[in-house]
Amino acid sequence: MRLFFDARYIRTDFHDGISRYSAELAEAVQDAASASGVEVTFLVSEPGQIDLLPSGATTLGIHRPTSWREPFTARMLNRFAPDVVFSPMQTIGTMGRRFRLILTLHDTIYYRHRTPPRNLPAAVRVGWRLFHLSYVPQRVTLNAADIVATVSETSKRQFAAVRLTKRPVVVVPNAPQRLADLLPADAEEPGGAPWNIVYMGSFMGYKNVETLVRAMGLLPGRTLHLLSRITPERRRELAGLTPAGAQVVFHNGVSDAEYAALLADHAVLASTSLDEGYGLPLAEALALGVPVVASDLDIFHEVAGPGARYVDPQDPAAVADAVRALDDDAERCRVIDAGAAHIARFTWATSAQTLLDAVRELARRA
Known part of the structure; x- marks a missing residue:
């Protein structure tokens, strides 16, 4: 055949x-x-x-x-x-x-x-x-x-x-791709209270990155890493929305190894999309043992299952609350373990x- x-x-x-x-x-x-x-x-x-x-x-x-x-x-x-x-x-x-x-x-x-x-x-x-x-x-x-x-x-x-x-x-x-294979052999396993928030995806309007940027005003001491390539115009738009004192880093593209390293550095993967076709970064984070905060969308529930905390994507305060909830050791471990079991099916x-x-x-x- x-x-x-x-x-x-x-x-x-x-x-x-x-x-x-x-x-x-x-x-x-x-x-x-x-x-x-x-x-x-x-x-x-x-x-x-x-x-x-x-x-x-x-x-x-x-x-x-x-x-x-x-x-x-x-x-x-x-x-x-x-x-x-x-x-x-x-x-x-x-x-x-x-x-x-x-x-x-x-x-x-x-x-x-x-x-x-x-x-x-x-x-x-x-x-x-x-x-x-x-x-x-x-x-x-x-x-x-x-x-x-x-x-x-x-x-x-x-x-x-x-x-x-x-x-x-x-x-x-x-x-998901095996991001763990891209980490140095002596790298520590992802763990500890989330300190960084990582976003991987485009900056098209329906991706609603604006909510993530605004949420950073409620998360002092943490850094939002925006990983993907971005046009100068879109960068200026989002920079203009960044609350005073908030830490937002525009990487303008990263390698898979850099992506893996940022997720493994005490991070939570976040997406506040208003609509989505799939959501592969969620799957990649779960496979690496990284918790997720995501919009309450059907496709995200299919991809992440119980490995995410789901939020109203238009509510920066809800996003900030979900990130802070993962500071609790028991809750973070519950979400990570549930996510790992769910994504293992794919x-x-x-x-x-x-x-x-x-x-x-x-x-x-x-």
């Missing part, structure tokens, strides 16, 4: 969410494929992607996902006779395909917040906005597949609520097996 895995979304500079999902799932699928009787070929669009795939992986070079050739991808792949093609996105062309197809839609966040990723070409960004003005183009796209994959039960429910596809939806969850090996089960089922239908 031949599976083509679309690895063209793996970035060679730094991982974004789709890139990390693709790379981690690719490695786990490669590890499990032979035992499942599946032969895997990875589709790549630039040589550097091969270095980020498992050693010895079989690859096939084709065009970039943003190429004008993308609508005709299926006709090109037909020549290689795959049984099933899996894509971690939905752009792959389906016209004239002679293979089974699994497309992935991670969430519906861009229907509510239509700003496209800034790394896309200008013409693609325009198309992105037009595509998300209505559910109709997405319905047509997803219904051209045999199965639709997504990363959470929350997204699956959202798809059903708007009748986004007629196809079966399978949940192939995200899983592994790339489990997600890979779910995907391979779907691949085998599709192949049997052929």
Whole structure:
């Protein structure tokens, strides 16, 4: 049985969410494929992607996902006779395909917040906005597949609520990277009362970082670390909201190792998003033994379970109270232990097996 895995979304500079999902799932699928009787070929669009795939992986070079050739991808792949093609996105062309197809839609966040990723070409960004003005183009796209994959039960429910596809939806969850592996061998385990507050994520409006900044006025002696890249304009906006005497550090991008070190330094991971597609930083914090303070959102409950204290994202005082509550040794240990048990259910090996089960089922239908 031949599976083509679309690895063209793996970035060679730094991982974004789709890139990390693709790379981690690719490695786990490669590890499990032979035992499942599946032969895997990875589709790549630039040589550097091969270095980020498992050693010895079989690859096939084709065009970039943003190429004008993308609508005709299926006709090109037909020549290689795959049984099933899996894509971690939905752009792959389906016209004239002679293979089974699994497309992935991670969430519906861009229907509510239509700003496209800034790394896309200008013409693609325009198309992105037009595509998300209505559910109709997405319905047509997803219904051209045999199965639709997504990363959470929350997204699956959202798809059903708007009748986004007629196809079966399978949940192939995200899983946290092992940040503990990036810490020095002699590093202390995360512990002690939280002193720092760490935010990892973009600064788009719905992320509502403003509440975190305002909460710092109620948390004297602590530091808020804003880790991600930020535009000068957005930085000035948030700096202007910083209460007098509050400590807020703009890192403007960090490595994974720096991210791990900041979380391990007596921190709490915080997010006051008003909306969210998934929430991978929450999962990463829990896997490292770091407690979380997060908005009371369905997706955050799915990702973090009892490993977080949930707050009204519009209330800085509630955020400050939740952070201070974690100063109590018993409460902090309870949250950390519960979070570790919850996040242990999400592994790339489990997600890979779910995907391979779907691949085998599709192949049997052929």
